[in-house]
Amino acid sequence: MFFDMMPFDNLHDIPGAENAYLVGGCVRDRLIGLRPQDFDIAAPPPVRDFAEHIARRIGGHCVELGKPGRQVIRIVSGRPQVDVAPINGPSIESDLAKRDFTINALARRLSSGEIIDCTGGIRDLEQKIIRMVSDQSFIADPLRLLRTYRLAAILNFRIDTATSAAVARHADKIRNVAGERIRLELFKLLEVENACLRLEQMSRERLLFAVIPELEPLVGCLQNRHHAFDAWIHTLKVVEEMEAILNRPPRLLSAADSPALSACLKGGIPVLLKISALLHDIGKPATRKIIHTKGPVFYGHHETGAEMAEAVSARLRFSVHETRIVTQIIRHHLGPLRLWIQAEKGALSRKAVTRFFMRCETLTPLILLHALADHRGKRPRGTLPEDDFSRFILNLLTAYFTEYQERKNRRPLLTGHDLISEFDLKPGPDFKFILNRVEAARLSGEAVTRENGLEIVSELLKTCIGDRQPGIDTPSGRTKTGLPHKKRGGDRPG
Incomplete structure (x- = not known):
């Protein structure tokens, strides 16, 4: 049942091996045919000398970790990480009884390969069940509450x-529990x-x-007619x-640009997209109002939500x-919808699309993918066929990777020096x-x-600024550039 436990197959004869055990996740993973990412060993205290024996055998060196009274020796080598810690209690059985889940409360004696299972962990592995050893484990370390679902997700097990x-x-x-944990x-x-x-x-x-307490007010928060x-x-x-999009990224209209989209989804970006999806509407309950002719509206929920997501x-x-990516996706998540509304009216200009790209910059593809998921999440899955909005998003993705990125890599037409030399501006x-x-x-x-x-600048100076120098004599109700102040707009089908 146990196989290929290198680098431990040749440790059975080192001093102390008869009372030392591989424990926890590495035993569990090997029993179900997975390759462990690291190894934990429990041995009678003190463990320093025993760890040194292992380090010499596998060609590594020891680093002391842990808090006072709970010494952990990490063996660093070119092989998977090994941690050696004292047995927690008078026996290995008492140690295992203090662990989180039965499938982690397993041990393998180093000297003989004998499996110690005093909580029914092997049975639960066979039945694919996540079962606590005792609810005292949650009291001892409440992070195990969250680990319950993480293990269930990774192993695709059910929770009893x-x-x-x-x-x-x-x-x-x-x-x-500390936020970083x-x-x-x-x-x-x-x-x-x-x-x-x-x-x-x-x-x-x-x-x-x-x-995340900010999520709970979303329960029962009714929306408008665009939402089921x-x-x-x-x-x-x-x-x-x-998740469906990430598991199968959309093919763009230009097949050559699909690799560019895939490159945007490397590293930890998929996790941040899911976090953004989870938090994208947390501003809705705080901004919800009823308008007689429209029903529920959530004006400004994207800005409020971005502020809450930052907290x-x-x-x-x-x-x-990570914070910048999540908050910017939430802050701009209505942008693609607003472009679509303009397109429906026949009023969408290339300049409006470009300004959206400029505002979102490298996060543009992520914001567009979020908009696609947001749109599809308004109705039961499978009832919304590929529609004009989805094709519109794919068009925007293609335009971003082809036209916009290609032009972005060229030099600008003008610089500040041109404004000074050609127009005598300060x-x-x-x-x-x-x-x-x-x-x-x-x-x-x-x-x-x-x-x-230069023609654009000349026209701007005539229409927006007139004869005054930029930054001087700002008229009432206008910005320093002479443009009207932006009003906070509505967000139609949020």
């Missing part, structure tokens, strides 16, 4: 009824292809709402649709990079506005030469 009930009883204890466990869960199923289970046991579900069911549907990211210790806050207008015209294909750029 008593364990689910214990999670529900102890769910609030997860609030006592929760983040690590949550991200590992979201790396799995079918994580949405586990998120839904976590919400039933209230654990997900204990981890309340905001919470819609959120789960969007995560589900996002979630800080609490769970997301990196600056550097100021209007420079960025003017140069952005010229750049938008270049990227949309409306301006291709330096002379085109």
